[in-house]
Amino acid sequence: xxxxYHLPALMASTAVHVAACVDSELARAQMTARRVGAALxxxxxxxxxxxxxxxxxxxxxxxxxxxxxxxxxxGVHVLVEKPMAVDVVExxxxxxxxxxxxxxxxxxxxxxxxxxxxxxxxLFAAGALGPVRAVDVRQTAGTRWPACSPRALMPAAxxxxxxxxxxxxxxxxxxxxxxxxxxxxxxxxxxxxxxDCSCDCVLSNGAPVHLELSRRRTxxxxxxxxxxxxxxxLGLYEPAIVHLTLPSGGCRLAGFVxxxxxxxxxxxxxxxxxxxxxxxxxxxxxxxxxxxxxxxRAVELVQACYRLRRSLRQPWDFPEAYGVPATASRSxxx
Amino acid sequence: xxxxYHLPALMASTAVHVAACVDSELARAQMTARRVGAALxxxxxxxxxxxxxxxxxxxxxxxxxxxxxxxxxxGVHVLVEKPMAVDVVExxxxxxxxxxxxxxxxxxxxxxxxxxxxxxxxLFAAGALGPVRAVDVRQTAGTRWPACSPRALMPAAxxxxxxxxxxxxxxxxxxxxxxxxxxxxxxxxxxxxxxDCSCDCVLSNGAPVHLELSRRRTxxxxxxxxxxxxxxxLGLYEPAIVHLTLPSGGCRLAGFVxxxxxxxxxxxxxxxxxxxxxxxxxxxxxxxxxxxxxxxRAVELVQACYRLRRSLRQPWDFPEAYGVPATASRSxxx
Numbered sequence: 001x002x003x004x005y006h007l008p009a010l011m012a013s014t015a016v017h018v019a020a021c022v023d024s025e026l027a028r029a030q031m032t033a034r035r036v037g038a039a040l041x042x043x044x045x046x047x048x049x050x051x052x053x054x055x056x057x058x059x060x061x062x063x064x065x066x067x068x069x070x071x072x073x074x075g076v077h078v079l080v081e082k083p084m085a086v087d088v089v090e091x092x093x094x095x096x097x098x099x100x101x102x103x104x105x106x107x108x109x110x111x112x113x114x115x116x117x118x119x120x121x122x123l124f125a126a127g128a129l130g131p132v133r134a135v136d137v138r139q140t141a142g143t144r145w146p147a148c149s150p151r152a153l154m155p156a157a158x159x160x161x162x163x164x165x166x167x168x169x170x171x172x173x174x175x176x177x178x179x180x181x182x183x184x185x186x187x188x189x190x191x192x193x194x195x196d197c198s199c200d201c202v203l204s205n206g207a208p209v210h211l212e213l214s215r216r217r218t219x220x221x222x223x224x225x226x227x228x229x230x231x232x233x234l235g236l237y238e239p240a241i242v243h244l245t246l247p248s249g250g251c252r253l254a255g256f257v258x259x260x261x262x263x264x265x266x267x268x269x270x271x272x273x274x275x276x277x278x279x280x281x282x283x284x285x286x287x288x289x290x291x292x293x294x295x296x297r298a299v300e301l302v303q304a305c306y307r308l309r310r311s312l313r314q315p316w317d318f319p320e321a322y323g324v325p326a327t328a329s330r331s332x333x334x
Numbered sequence: 335x336x337x338x339y340h341l342p343a344l345m346a347s348t349a350v351h352v353a354a355c356v357d358s359e360l361a362r363a364q365m366t367a368r369r370v371g372a373a374l375x376x377x378x379x380x381x382x383x384x385x386x387x388x389x390x391x392x393x394x395x396x397x398x399x400x401x402x403x404x405x406x407x408x409g410v411h412v413l414v415e416k417p418m419a420v421d422v423v424e425x426x427x428x429x430x431x432x433x434x435x436x437x438x439x440x441x442x443x444x445x446x447x448x449x450x451x452x453x454x455x456x457l458f459a460a461g462a463l464g465p466v467r468a469v470d471v472r473q474t475a476g477t478r479w480p481a482c483s484p485r486a487l488m489p490a491a492x493x494x495x496x497x498x499x500x501x502x503x504x505x506x507x508x509x510x511x512x513x514x515x516x517x518x519x520x521x522x523x524x525x526x527x528x529x530d531c532s533c534d535c536v537l538s539n540g541a542p543v544h545l546e547l548s549r550r551r552t553x554x555x556x557x558x559x560x561x562x563x564x565x566x567x568l569g570l571y572e573p574a575i576v577h578l579t580l581p582s583g584g585c586r587l588a589g590f591v592x593x594x595x596x597x598x599x600x601x602x603x604x605x606x607x608x609x610x611x612x613x614x615x616x617x618x619x620x621x622x623x624x625x626x627x628x629x630x631r632a633v634e635l636v637q638a639c640y641r642l643r644r645s646l647r648q649p650w651d652f653p654e655a656y657g658v659p660a661t662a663s664r665s666x667x668x
Contacts, residue, residue: 013615058376084525115585119580119585119586121588122580122582122585123580123585125582126563126564126580126581126582127563128462128463128464128563128580129462131464174467229460229461230460232666242585242587242589244589246453246456246457246460246462247456247460248456248459248460250454251449251453251456251457251591252453252591252592253453253576253578253587253589253590253591254589254590254591254592255576255578255587255588255589255590256588256589257585257586257587257588258586280405
C-alpha cells in the first residue's frame with residue numbers, strides 16, 4: 001500500500017520531502033529509505049518526532065490508534081489509513097491527541113478523491129434528481145489491494161470486508177446523503193472476520209439503503225441510487241461508468257466523468273490528490289476533506305452494523321436443497 | 335431524400351406496402367416503382383387517391399400545401415416533410431383538409447426521433463436540472479441533405495437555412511421548453527434565401543434563447559442549456575454527445591444516449607421510427623408525435639423571425655477594418 005500508492009504520490013509531490021521510513025522490519029525500512037532518498041530509516045514511529053512534520057500511518061488497523069495518537073501528541077500531522085481505528089473509543093483518543101497539539105488528522109478514505117465520487121457529491125448536493133428513494137450498492141471486495149501481512153484477516157483487525165472495504169461505501173454515502181442508520185446486518189464471520197456481508201440502513205428521510213459486499217462472489221460494483229426524478233448508477237471502480245435513467249420512457253444516458261489525469265493513472269491520481277489535500281490542510285490550517293469527524297463516523301457505522309450482526313445463511317443452512325426434509329434444524333441465527 | 339431515407343424505411347416496414355411512386359419526371363417514378371415493386375408510377379399526386387391509403391409528401395416546400403391538402407381531402411393520410419408549409423395560411427388549409435376527412439397529417443420533424451432528443455424531452459420534463467436560465471444553439475447547416483432540385487435555394491421556397499434546418503431546432507425547443515417568442519432576427523438573405531442567420535427568442539419564463547445557423551461557417555452543432563441546477567450540452571448530430579456540468583466545482587459528466595439500433599444505422603433508425611409512428615397513428619386513430627399543430631407552430635415561429643428580419647453585418651459592413659474611416663456609410667440595416 002505504502003509502496004504502491006503512497007510512495008509514488010510522495011515522490012511526485014514537490015511540496016514534501018520524504019525524511020524517514022518506518023517499518024517493523026528495519027531492513028525493509030532501510031531499503032525503501034535508500035530508494036527514496038530518505039535520511040532516516042527506523043523500526044518504530046517513536047523515532048519520528050523531531051525528524052518529520054507529518055506522517056502517513058498505514059500499519060495494521062488495530063495499531064492505528066496507538067501509532068497515530070503518539071505522533072499527534074508529539075506534534076506530527078497524521079494521515080491515517082482507513083479505517084481510522086477499530087472502534088470509536090480509539091477514534092476519540094486520536095482526536096483528543098490531535099486537538100491537544102492542533103495537528104491535522106486526516107483519514108485515507110481515498111474513494112472520495114475519485115472523480116465519480118466528487119461528481120456524485122455535487123449532483124446530489126444540487127438536488128438534480130430530487131429526494132433519494134432507495135440505494136443499492138454491491139461491491140466485489142476481493143484481494144486486489146496489496147498487503148504484506150495477513151493481519152487484516154485476523155479477528156484482531158476489528159472486522160473483515162465491511163471494515164476494510166464497506167467503510168469506503170459507508171463514508172461515501174454519508175458524504176452524499178447525510179446520516180445513515182443501520183437496521184439489519186448479516187455476515188459470515190462465525191468468529192473470524194467476515195468475507196461476505198449484507199447490510200440494510202435507512203437515510204434520514206427513511207429511504208432504504210442496501211449494501212452487499214463479498215470477497216468470494218463477483219458482484220455488480222455499482223451504486224444504484226433511485227431518486228424521485230431519475231435513477232443513477234455509479235460505477236465503483238475505474239472506468240467508472242454512470243448510467244442515468246429517467247423515470248419516464250426508460251430513457252437512459254451512459255457516460256463517465258472526464259478527468260484526464262485520472263484516466264491516465266487512476267490510483268496514482270487519487271493518492272496524489274489525497275496527499276495534496278492533506279498537505280494543504282496543514283499549510284492552510286484547515287480541515288482535510290476527510291478529517292477525524294468523518295473517519296470516526298464511518299467507524300461508528302461499522303460498529304453499529306456489527307452490533308446488529310446475524311449470520312448470513314450458508315448453503316448448509318438449506319438442508320431442504322439437499323433433499324433433507326425442511327423440518328431439519330437450521331444453524332443460522334437469522 | 336425519399337430515395338435515401340423514406341424508401342429504405344418503407345421497404346423495411348412489414349406494416350406497409352409501397353403501392354405507388356410519384357415524380358414530376360415520370361421516368362424517375364417508373365424506375366423507382368420497378369425497384370421497389372410498386373404497381374403504380376405516375377407524375378401527379380392526383381393519381382393516388384383510390385390507389386393508396388397514405389402518402390409521404392416530399393415535394394419542394396412551396397408545393398407542400400397544395401399536394402398535401404388535395405390528398406387529405408381525398409381521404410389519403412399524409413406524412414409531409416418539414417417545413418409543413420411556407421406559411422401558416424397554408425398550414426391552416428392543410429389542417430382543414432385533414433379534419434374534413436379525419437385523416438392523419440404528420441410532419442416530418444425527424445429530429446424528434448433522435449434518441450438524444452427523446453432523452454432531453456424526458457430530462458427537461460422531469461425538471462432534473464431545474465428551470466431553464468438560457469439556451470444557446472449553433473448549427474452548421476451545410477448541404478449534407480440530398481436533393482435533386484435547386485428549388486430549395488430559390489426565394490419561392492419560402493426561406494433558407496432557418497426554414498429548412500433551423501425549424502428542426504425551433505420544433506425541438508418548443509417540444510422541450512414550451513412556447514418560444516422571437517425578439518430579434520438577422521440574416522444574410524438580401525432578397526434571396528438566407529445562408530446564415532442569428533435569432534434571439536425568449537421562453538415563457540423569460541429565459542433567453544440564442545440560435546445561430548450557417549451554411550458557410552462551421553459551428554458547434556450543440557444545444558447548450560443552462561439551468562438552475564446544471565448546464566447540459568446536447569449534440570445535434572450522431573454521435574450525439576451529452577455533457578452535463580454541475581454548477582459547483584465544474585464537475586462534468588460526458589456521455590451519450592445508448593440506442594443500439596440508432597448506433598448501427600442512425601438515419602435509417604430515425605426514419606423507421608418516424609414511419610412507424612405515422613402508421614400507428616393511422617391504425618390507432620391517434621395524433622402522431624409531430625402532428626399539424628406542432629408543424630404549424632414551427633412554421634409560425636419561422637415566419638415571426640422573418641418578420642423581424644434585419645441584415646446580418648457582412649465584412650463589407652466594416653469599412654474601418656479595411657482602413658476606411660469609420661464615418662463611411664454602412665449598408666446594413668441593423
